[in-house]
Amino acid sequence: MERRELIRWLAATAGLPSLAFGREVHRRPLRPTLSAHVERTVTVAAERILPGATEANVGVFIDKMLTDWHTPEERARFLGGLPELDVRGRARAGRDFADCPEADQVAVLSTLDEEVSAAGTNDHWFARLKYLTVYGYCTSEVGMRALGLWPQAWRYDGCAPV
């Protein structure tokens, strides 16, 4: 098989699963964990943590992971910590986090990030939110295309220019 022909064929086979499985996976979990308010909080926070997260549907991914992947203890710690965003939003701007002006949202998250990064713990609810945001973005179609991870190169170059 010629290389060009091979690549065309690979592209065709790679497209097949997209048709078969794509829709299902992007659906929300059947019994979502996040209430409307919490989901909005998570979605806004994710966008401030990593611009582009909303377009990449990171909120749906986080809900899926909380519902079907994390342990009850991990989920409880995450959901128990999340209201801290509203507490800090109200203290700073008199409103729930998602309703704060963008600058205040960024300030709240920056402070939290400094505190949690300084503590060096990955168990903190904010560390988990950040991890899920980055992971969810980088494994989404939007993220993988933006990062140049998709489509695949289908060749190997061990010394390519950056």
Next chain:
Amino acid sequence: MTPPDFDAIVVGSGMTGGWAAKELTELGLRTLVLEAGRPIVPEQDYVEHRPLWEMPFRGLGDRRAVAVRQPVQSHSASFDELSHVFWTDDADNPYSTPPDRPFFWFRARQVGGKSIIWGRQVYRWSDLDFEANLREGIAVDWPIRYADIAPWYDHVERFIGVSGQAEGLAHLPDGQFLPPMALNCVEQHVQQQIADRFGRARVLTIGRVANLTVQHHGRAPCHYCGPCQRGCITRSYFSSVNATLPAAQATGRLTLRPFSIVRSLVYDAANTRVTGVRVIDANTKTEREYSARVIFLCASALESARILLNSGVANSSGQVGRNIMDHIKWGGASGVFDGWTDRRTIGERPNGIYVPRFRNVTSRHPDFIRGYGFQGGAGRAGWQAALHAPGIGPALKARLTDLGPWSMSFGGFGEMLPREENRATLHPTLVDRWGIPSLHIECKWSENELAIHRDMNVTAAELLEAAGAKHIEPSTSGPSTPGGTNHEMGTARMGRDPKTSVLNGWNQSWDVPNLFVTDGAAMTSSGCQNPSLTYMALTARACHYAVEQLKRREL
């Protein structure tokens, strides 16, 4: 007397079962291949091009299901969210170990067996390996030497396709190589620096791997997509599904029966021959027998031993189930390299570097016998490095595309000595989902393996230091769990004496001449090389011997 149903029965359709099927059918035998698991249809079951975003857990796997159904299998290096279907269900297939001595028994039940999910590294043995037991007074002597197996290495390599670089090392013989895959820029640098420091005493070469770099027997070259363990729609790596079973099918003499679990062998004590196998249908649990003139056990080392133990045959030596070996790993080191910041890798090379064994080759190490090889490679970080990075917003986003410095790691694979007390026995009460008695496995490393593991950290750091790496960090992992390298072997060893071995120099049972065992069970020692190539060569060799014997009516 009614004629047997088939000329030959092969139990298992994986790495060695596929080879037995190909050789026996091509030599004219009507052959039944019994596979315990399901059929595989590449167009449906191979999913290597499915992107992460189409996986429910984005590659992290269904953690809760895995904890319940595959707590052992999930430790395998190539187990992932999609490939997990190619491993067995631990709940259906239980076994036991002493509580303080875990053993990972990785098992695959589908057409193709573990050849679908193997690591594809293929290295020849040499007489350094075949003579080692005799030279050092360990266990029993191999009944064969390199000259006996060399033509069969050629035979297997020519068919499966092995990409690699000839190095002219006596203790890691060159083979029938397709063009090698490329070393990346830092690996090339490290190769040169090691050569400058150590000459030919320590050599870094590209891995020898059963992935094609050119078109080969109708199979396309590798396209570097990465996750081989999920299948390969271009058939670019060797598996029995991709190569040997189609060849057997083409003869018109193959009957492949999936969902067929072999409970035991049917033994004719008067004639000391096996006449057939008792098979349980995996779906209906009904039992039936098939008969044949010759039987090949290719069910994987521990599964073949289990069948022998459940049959009560071929064990006058008492060695069936004993001498379990694996390779010890998780020793090594990593380091960081300045430079090449304007360079990166593109594509996913399904292969790394190899440093052939250099301990106890020309000199004698004070702390241990035998040795180890290194696998590994160099690369730059991806977005994963940003998962725990400080910062938010545009600054964090910029980090996602920051490749960071080049780093390189070496991980050792060390030889394990055969010891009779490392043993699998039939469990007195535990049975699998089909009511077949399961195994109790007792296996642990000896001081020799642990000394090898410690030495890996030292010499890996030496290699990195010679290459000019910075921030060299020796491995902090303890030794791997026995079985964890997925190289289990030795449970029906070959030898020169029926009193101390199960098989003769042709993989033929001393006790039952028409019974052959050609998977990892046959191994008399473990070497430190990845073993599948040797299993395949032994299988092809045994098949030709068996057919000659059949023709002479000596079976």
